[in-house]
Amino acid sequence: MSDPTHPTAPAGGTEVAPPPPEPAPAPATTERNASLWADARRQLLRDPVFIAASIYVLLVASMAAFPTLWTRQDPRACDVQRTRIAPSWEHPFGFNNLGCDYYSHAIHGARPSLQIAIFATLGIVLLGGTAGLLAGYFGGWVDAIISRITDIFFSLPFLLGAIVFLTVIKQQNVWTLAAVLIVLGWTTIARIMRGSVLSSKGLDYVQAAKAMGAGHGRLMLRHILPNAIAPLVVYATITLGAFVSAEATLTYLGVGLQPPEESWGIMISQHQVYFLDHPWLLLFPCGLLVGTVLSFILMGDALRDALDPKLR
């Protein structure tokens, strides 16, 4: 039920809703920059789930960016004698099957996982976002062409396509993995953006700007995009998490990163056989992975609720 003191339906005949507009607030009160984003930010900062999830993400990000803050151990300093020793105070995650300090592996492993996820997400947002914006805004044959291309890419099966691409390319590093994820993942964002733009195009204030003589660029960037971008941001946040687990999946299948690179996916694939005897070898990277993915999803959820103008 909408906030009855929030300006909603026009006057002179309200629907079945509580009394609508309050007039301009008294001038003395704060000049709150109350745009949708500012309101959303305020709401998010009061949401404990969002705060917890963001803290977790920030921690992981700092692991990726500044691994030396977290551990002095060199992940390459391995001694086969110490293989699979259980966790202790100096080595909180114990040792892996090659005798390397597992904790430092986990810390260093955050970087490629996050790198891939961030690059890939940026890539799909730029590629898919632009495609969707152009298709939705111009309509006509532009839309027809872009939509058909989107459909073609959409029908490529994700896992199979990724495996085939990576096997063919033969190079398996952060960049190729990110590229594969972008190529296979941009279509959903394009669809979301297109739908969002289509519904924003008809808004009164967009028509007003058009009537004033605004050109395509101004209409797209100043009026339509800011209004259409909210669902995109939510989806992108959740996709970040999905890409972290996608990398782990591909690495596990053998087509992703390879040792001696470290990533959580590698840790999982290398130590799965030891699960029964040394469960912590599998549980630690899995825990980190699941925790990261979950945090992104929760952030995305909270963001979606905060940005939904209907729930205000």
Place this chain on the structure above:
Amino acid sequence: MSDVVLETKDLVKHFPLTQGILFKRQIGAVRAVDGINLQLHRGETLGIVGESGCGKSTLAKLLVGLETPSSGSIMVHGADIAGRSGAEMRRARRNIQLVMQDPYTSLNPRMTVGDLIGEPFEIHPDVAPKSDRSRRVQELLELVGLNPDHINRYPHQFSGGQRQRIGIARALALRPEIILCDEPVSALDVSIQAQVINLLEQLQKELGLSYIFIAHDLSVVRHIAHRVGVMYLGKIAEIGTEEEIYEQPTHPYTQALLSAVPLPDPTVRGLRDQIVLEGDVPSPADPPSGCRFRTRCWKAQDICAAEEPTLTVRATSAHPSACHFAEVRNVVRVTE
């Protein structure tokens, strides 16, 4: 009130109805605007009234360039601006600005009031130098009765009536001669409507503006308009001065429309000349042959189906009417 500032000749807009997925076939058309001839003089307010489906919103969009006509011309000071593009035409279009109906959706909620009113200056940078824009925006705010200090506020911090004033200020930025008002007070409370109507009238006097005032509320139009045109299914049924249309209407549709407007006067209950129309408005995709109003008209004869009545001055009155049997009938005044 002598020059004609705006004129339309046989203005037509048909929206095609298509079928098919890959290859679209046209199976018909919605004849939203089907031959409109209008003239707007300097300093005057031309009211356009009609009910839903009559095409007045499409007419508004055609006049400000949001739609391109299927045929016909729109001439501003003699120069045809219909469907043309390019820098020349953009400059010509500056002369017609739009005030929209809904103050809650016609302002971008993410822009400050200063940005909103200043946007025309950004789109047409040759109108005002950058350094001058802020001052001009503040002048415009004062002109419409708002506090110029509120230039950095957001639309939702204002009431409906104030937002409509912001919309009017924005329309005035480029100093147009013609303002198209598309139902500017319909979404406002009754007591606020008067404020905005008074403002529009005052601005017209001060700045010599010409208005095309589109509305469905006949009382408001009577108050503000000098001349009035009545639209039905994409055509003009009758057009004349405000007095001619309200006190000497000759077209049956106008008469029915006027008789349906309730008067805020309980003493005339039961005494008014009530014309109740039967049936629904026909679809604009398939209008009746001949006179479009004949399916609901009590005067309809064979000639009405055979021959479409043109909008001309008839023997029975001084103003043009599109009816073979045009006859004055005053439905607004009470029958004694």
Place this chain on the structure above:
Amino acid sequence: MATDRDITATIDALPGLDASAPPLEVNDLQVEFRTRNGIARAVNGVSFSLQAGETLAILGESGCGKSVTAQAIMGIIDSPPGFVTGGEIKYRGVDLLKLPESQRRKIRANRVAMIFQDALSALNPVFTVGFQLSELFRKHRGMSRADGKARAVELLDLVKIPAAKQRVSDFPHQFSGGMRQRVMIAMALALDPEVLIADEPTTALDVTVQAQVMALLAELQRERNMGLVLITHDMGVVADVADRISVMYAGRVVEEAPVRDIYASPAHPYTKALLESIPRIDLKGQELNVIKGLPPALTNIPAGCSFNPRCRYAQDVCRADPEPPRFALAPSRTSACHFWKEVKGDE
């Protein structure tokens, strides 16, 4: 399955039922909305009563609380954030606010029904009109599907929808605006209520269609001796159909009078100012008086008389609590203004 007799029996058995009491009586109703920005006092002590066959118009602009009052009577306020915090709503002497929901539901639709402004959102778009109508009969009267459908056709005929037999299997979006409104009226009248509350029933309609729908309502009301509460902001419609008017402002009733008296000599500054600010189709070039200022935010209603910041008759007594009492000017005529005599005399 309840039948008509069962419903009547249940209602007759309600404690306090008094067949001679008015079918609808509201006493000092208070409704508030608890929001992030504070408590919005949407309805602040509204009282009125409605007799059988009478048309009472509740007149006011947006935010005055008229729709909330109607929703409170029907018991359809979203709670939270809305709460009925005081007053009585009586159907024939029975206070509906004290009834359990199951009994209240019986009164709803069977005795007191409501129609809304927007038929398209009040009717379910995925079911045919006939289905929705006949469902009422199946649920509340225990009729079979065939009987329900027959009654549905009868009802559509009653509200003058042409070709009712064919149209009964149409969906709501296949009707025009005016026709949909008639369908909504048919649904409201299906169970023969004693009171019909119409919340802005014609605001979204064209003026010619409005005239048709109002004429239909008037005819149906006469035939059934039904009480009609008409909620609107349109002073023209009110003048045409109302017997009595209650004018609301900021959640309170500021004036109440028979219809002719209100237009001829309003006794409250708000009513007077409203009448002076509307353009009329039979007058031209009249000066439109503006009511300066804005209606108050419901979270921050002024002390004393809620209209005082905008009132040209306001004095110190108006600006301080308590709010002005309802002065009785004549039988069935009240005004909540200290200076009603001056307002009335000023013509």
